[in-house]
Amino acid sequence: MIRIKPEETELQGYWLDVGSSVTPDSNWERIQRLTSEYLELLATGSDGREQLYRDPADGRLWELAPVEPRLPAGPPLLRVISPSRAKEKYGVSLT
Template sequence: MDDKIERDEICKRIEKLKSDYLIKVAVDETGWETLYQDPNDNRYWLLTYPNSEYHGGGPPTLKVITSIEAFEIFGID
């Protein structure tokens, strides 16, 4: 049995957005949450790995957050 984890289309899309489009703004002190910003509309995007029980935190999650949430998590104005 092969225990290798395959990246699905969502993971591939998140990787593409991270590398080619979004701008990295900050990383939290744990290293598990990263704040990105969309250069076109300035929305903030939070990248997390919510399945800490899996190796590497499991698959990533990318979601829009408000500027207030960005400030609360990262101290970003």
């Protein structure tokens, strides 16, 4: 099972230039696996591009957002956010 280490607070995906094209790096692939197989989805932002997750192991809240909002399929950024910020941004009451 994939997990997030306690000392991790931010994971960022990058494009890898493989000559004639680009491909997602291992961090990008890890973020995709974490958000599809491990983290619990709590809410989606009003724009539909940002999502709030909870780590079932330690309860930390994670926000998934594009690194560059202008790129529709750009690299992802997964970072810890505070419960107060989650409530403010997503309207989720976390007790």
